[in-house]
Amino acid sequence: MYDYLNSYGYLLEKIKHEHALCEKIKITRFYSENAAPFLIAYDLTKESIHDIVSIYEMSKEENDELCTLFLLHGNGYNFCYTRNLKTKQFIQLKDMIVYSNRFKNNTLSKGKVESDFFENLFFEAHSFLRDIDGLHPDEALDELCKLIYAKMYDEEMDYNIYSYNGGNCEEIAASIRKLYKIANENDMRIYALKIPGYKRSRGVFEEPIFLSSNAISKVAKLFAKYNFTNADIDFKARAFQNVYKPATRSGMGQYFTPIQVIRFIVSCISPTLSDLIIDPFAGSGHFLSESLSYVVPAVQNEKMKNEFIFYKLHGVEKSERMVRIAMTDMRLHGDGHSNIRCTDSLLPFESYTDLTEKSFDIVMTNPPFGSILQKDSYSYLGDFELLEGRNKVPLEVLGLERSLQLLRDGGRLAIILPESIFVNKSYTYVRNWIEQNMKIRGIISLPLLTFSPFGANIKTSILFGTKGKVEQPYNVFAGIIENIGFNSKGDNMDGADWMDVAAKFKSFIEKEGW
Known part of the structure; x- marks a missing residue:
């Protein structure tokens, strides 16, 4: 067996x-x-079983799951296999993969990354994953997040695993799978001590990397050229956007809120260092990352800055894949990733280990539209006034009530809702509930095409309000955004007016107050 392996470069002494x-x-x-x-490599005797699946399962040790290259050597034969980590299937190879000398890659720059080429880095990596492993764009994005997660941990710990070129793609890939596993274990160990139920609610990176060794190796060699830690946050954010935006159009549009709408809402809400913020339907987490970009640059006090980054930004998202994407985006923006919970945001509050009513200063969110919850599903949900006496209710209606439940009295809300909520007779009960439970500060209509590039042709408006009952009459800002900055295909358009509308709303708030 060893003569066979030596002929392919696997020298035991090296x-x-x-x-x-x-x-x-x-x-x-x-x-x-x-x-x-x-x-x-398994060296078999005549008495041995000769089935690769049985041999692997029988002899498996810790970390063997990181390996995807196997050899069965018997009397006069050598069978080579690769293992698909997602399907767990063994596939016989035509020949053994050659091994050459490993060496350290010295191309990683320790200096600040200035090149705009970094903005194409993740797009190129995403393309590799799609092309090599034949992944759908959203699957490739999910796997890319895992590789970014491992890369950033590699730099934080100064392991330099990405800077080594192994003897072949199998060695490189196994190294990164091990690095990724250690990164997740370290994350669990640290944050589980700080946050009750962290593993249950945030442990989304426990899912292994499912990529082939060839795909991992290709991306690793690309990433090895760059120091993510020292790259400008704007470069990293734009680089991730370059991948995220087209991927959402290919299968995750229901989770996407256009960045122009997010920036409009964040500008209108104007969060500060002292605000505790949550998005209960976080999706990609862009309300949180945009809040980071809005608040942090002007802050001089490092202690206050770190407190905001790590403790003031919270999210809830049901999809594990989207939580991985949101956490990755948050880390590329400067962290805060540990406060995105992977759970259903409509459960009873007793179901959460670290989420309580009336806790937050700001809620900014875009709940899912179109899903109708039937009465037989009510027993799984928390307590909602808007469910009472109704056999069915749209999910976005409960999203509205849950958002208000999360706010403290006097807390500020910005929520995107279908325009039918504001005009249809069938939603009179919702409008009455809104008037009884909050002070409406503004209703701003979005263009019909706002969500068209992502597969949803629905007219929407943004509701701004302050939690609390109001007895006296008050003024409400009404506005219309006619040009959001892109067309129905998602291509950029000149003449966007959302910044003008935001300025008018902020002037109204400055005069009238929240």
Whole structure:
């Protein structure tokens, strides 16, 4: 067996390895620089079983799941296999993958990244994953988030795993799978001590990397050229947007709020360092990352800045994939990722370990539209006044009430809702509830095409308000955004007027107050 492996470059004297024995099968594991097995070779006897699946399961040790290259050596034959980490299937290879000398890649710059080329980095990596593994754009984006997560941990710990070129793609990939696993374990260990139920609500990076070794290796070599930590936050944010935006059009449009709408809302709400902020339907987390961009640049006090970044920004999102995307985006914006919970935002408050009513100063959100909740699903939900006496209710109506439940008295709300809520007779009960529970500060109509690039042709408006009952008459700002800055295909358009409307609304608030 070793003569066979030597002929492909696997020299025992140059590669760390260990021998083991299981049911008369001699096993040799070859390890990467960070002790990840990247080749497992089984030397069989006549009495041994010869089924790769049975042998693997019978002899499996810790970290063997990181390996995707296997050899079965018997009397006069050598069978090579790769293992698909998602389907768990073994696929026989035509030949063994060649191994050459590993070396350190010294191209990683420790200086500040200035090149605009960084903005195309994630798009290029995303293209590699789609092309090599045949992934749908949203699947490729999900896997890309895992590789970014591992890369940023690699730099934080100064391991430089991404800076090593292994002897082949299998060694590189196994190294990064091990790095990713350690990063998640470290995240769990640190934050579980600070946040009750952290693993249950935030442990979305426990899902392994499902990519092929070839795909991981290709992206790793690309990432090795750049220092993410020292890259300008704007570069990183735009680079991620370049991938995220087209991916959402290909399968995740229901989670997407156009950045122009997000910036309009954040500008109108004008969050400050002292505000505790939540998005209960966080999707990609862009209300949170945009709040970071709005508040942090002008802050001089490092202690207050860090407190805002790590403790003041919160989100709830049901989709594990979207939480991974949101956490990645938050980290690229300067962290705050640990406060995005992966759970249903409409559960009873007793179901949450660290989420209570009347806690937040600001809610900014875009709840899902179009889903109708039937009466038989009510028992799974929290207490909602807008459910009482009704056999069915739109999800966005409960999203509105949950948003108000999360706010303290006097807290500020900005929520995107279908225009039918404001005009249709069937929603009179919702409008009455709004008037009884909040002071409406503004209703601003969005163009019909606002969500068209993402597969939704629905007229929407933004409701701004302050939680609390109001006895005296008051003025309400009414506005119309006619040009949001892009057309129905998502292409940029000149003449956007949302900034003018935001300025008028802020002038109204300055005069009338929240």
